[in-house]
Amino acid sequence: EDGQRSEASNERLETLLNEARQQLEMAELLGYGKKKDFEPLYSELKKVKEKTAGGGSGKGWLDEIKARLSKLF
Numbered sequence: 001e002d003g004q005r006s007e008a009s010n011e012r013l014e015t016l017l018n019e020a021r022q023q024l025e026m027a028e029l030l031g032y033g034k035k036k037d038f039e040p041l042y043s044e045l046k047k048v049k050e051k052t053a054g055g056g057s058g059k060g061w062l063d064e065i066k067a068r069l070s071k072l073f
Helices: 007-029 035-055 063-072
Strands: none
Touching: 007 035, 035 063
16 A cells, blocks of 8 residues: 555545454354454454554555454354
């Protein structure tokens, strides 16, 4: 990513990160894992949200989340 996201793109990214957290919460409630299984995922989402706040950009930020989801499911 080049770091040139528009305000609309920033808002969309924030919405997607919030929706991802909601989906994790739902999976946890439905018993797809224990709380301790989800804690690292919540932590990674929080890190990505902090890094992207104010238009921050980078690559590979979701790789850890993908790897943890693969192990969980």
